[in-house]
Amino acid sequence: MKLTDLDYARQLDREDPLRDFRQRFHIPTNAAGEPVLYLCGNSLGLQPRGVTDALQAELEKWARLGVDGHFAEPNPWYSYHEIFNEPMASVVGARPEEVVVMNSLTTNLHLLMVSFYRPTPQRYKILIEGGAFPSDLYAVQSQARVHGFEPDDAIVELFPRQGEKTLRQEDIEAAIAREGDALALVLFGGVNYYTGQLFDMGAITEAGHRVGALVGFDLAHAAGNVPLKLHQWGPDFAAWCSYKYLNSGPGGVAGVFVHERHLGRADIPRFEGWWGTDPSTRFEMGPRFQPQAGAGAWQLSNAPVLPMAALKASLELFCEAGMQALHQKSARLTGYLHELVTSIGAGAFEVITPAEPEARGCQLSILASGDGELLHQRLMEADVICDYRRPNVIRVAPTPLYNTFEEVWRFWKILEESVS
Numbered sequence: 001m002k003l004t005d006l007d008y009a010r011q012l013d014r015e016d017p018l019r020d021f022r023q024r025f026h027i028p029t030n031a032a033g034e035p036v037l038y039l040c041g042n043s044l045g046l047q048p049r050g051v052t053d054a055l056q057a058e059l060e061k062w063a064r065l066g067v068d069g070h071f072a073e074p075n076p077w078y079s080y081h082e083i084f085n086e087p088m089a090s091v092v093g094a095r096p097e098e099v100v101v102m103n104s105l106t107t108n109l110h111l112l113m114v115s116f117y118r119p120t121p122q123r124y125k126i127l128i129e130g131g132a133f134p135s136d137l138y139a140v141q142s143q144a145r146v147h148g149f150e151p152d153d154a155i156v157e158l159f160p161r162q163g164e165k166t167l168r169q170e171d172i173e174a175a176i177a178r179e180g181d182a183l184a185l186v187l188f189g190g191v192n193y194y195t196g197q198l199f200d201m202g203a204i205t206e207a208g209h210r211v212g213a214l215v216g217f218d219l220a221h222a223a224g225n226v227p228l229k230l231h232q233w234g235p236d237f238a239a240w241c242s243y244k245y246l247n248s249g250p251g252g253v254a255g256v257f258v259h260e261r262h263l264g265r266a267d268i269p270r271f272e273g274w275w276g277t278d279p280s281t282r283f284e285m286g287p288r289f290q291p292q293a294g295a296g297a298w299q300l301s302n303a304p305v306l307p308m309a310a311l312k313a314s315l316e317l318f319c320e321a322g323m324q325a326l327h328q329k330s331a332r333l334t335g336y337l338h339e340l341v342t343s344i345g346a347g348a349f350e351v352i353t354p355a356e357p358e359a360r361g362c363q364l365s366i367l368a369s370g371d372g373e374l375l376h377q378r379l380m381e382a383d384v385i386c387d388y389r390r391p392n393v394i395r396v397a398p399t400p401l402y403n404t405f406e407e408v409w410r411f412w413k414i415l416e417e418s419v420s
């Protein structure tokens, strides 16, 4: 059987140990009620069927008990966020006390920079990947301004070499060494949202620390997508959203990592609120902030239980499937997509995501040679859900929990027709 045979794809599906997880998601449908080809889990993950029950349980608790829901078993609201420490830690390769689920991503980036971007007149620069997600850029620019620096001077954006689409690791390390004593913070994406390039976070962390800078990662496109070992790699902090690969629903509650070496330190400034205090004394309502031991000390407000219920239902699937099995399937699925898509000739497009499996996750970014918007339009007319990002890229991301090899095959067929 050839790679390009439909039967080959179907065989891969039959051999897929995770194939049954698809049934545990709502798959969007077209006007005729047939499932669409959803390849947009990098933007908004699909809804796990378990979300309804998880939400319903908290709505009922609220209806039945009112304020007493804060302490009613199971899953009292008072400590609801603590449910996530273990599963989130396993998603990002951290210790449970290094992780907390709170707020949204950009909010958390700011809260973490309050603690970990402490510029001085000599050491004040932030290195960020060129073409970072705009919110991250706005966040670092405004942080620089808050501290009295000019963003044009303080923010160093590192772009790929002329004629190249992705960054070379050696160039990242060279830029860090070049900025040296002036560098206060390296803030990089784990996976770039536009190119799908996965960075070597361990090596970037090491390079940053070597020059005395702190290092943080935005894992919006990495969490739930690629293998992560945050504790071992040792960045100072990380933040990520949960509505992309982690399927927690629009605006879902975000995650934060603070490395163990910073936990319990009294000399790190922080914006503080009552939810960051030690839960055993919180309701004494004392006048002094008593931080909890872990990353939870960065929490401000009581936890939004309803969106967290959706996240709970979703993370249960990740735990059940196991991160290793997910990554294995993901590498096969995207590898298959890569082989098929790059077999389409005629220079209609270029896949700008790195070809090496260890330098990417689920997503492939297809740079159209002609009118990318028109190509995207054609794909949408064929019931493919993927997205278009300016200037000219179509992003497709088969995810291991709910996408199939047959869907990848069908996408390839549709793409081939759409470019011809």
Ligand SMILES: *Cc1c(COP(=O)(O)O)cnc(C)c1O
Pocket (backbone or CB within 6 Å): 104, 105, 106, 107, 133, 135, 136, 189, 193, 218, 220, 221, 241
């Ligand atoms: C999706 C994404 C965001 C979105 O930020 P929110 O605060 O969740 O709206 C920010 N940064 C990156 C890198 C992203 O991929």
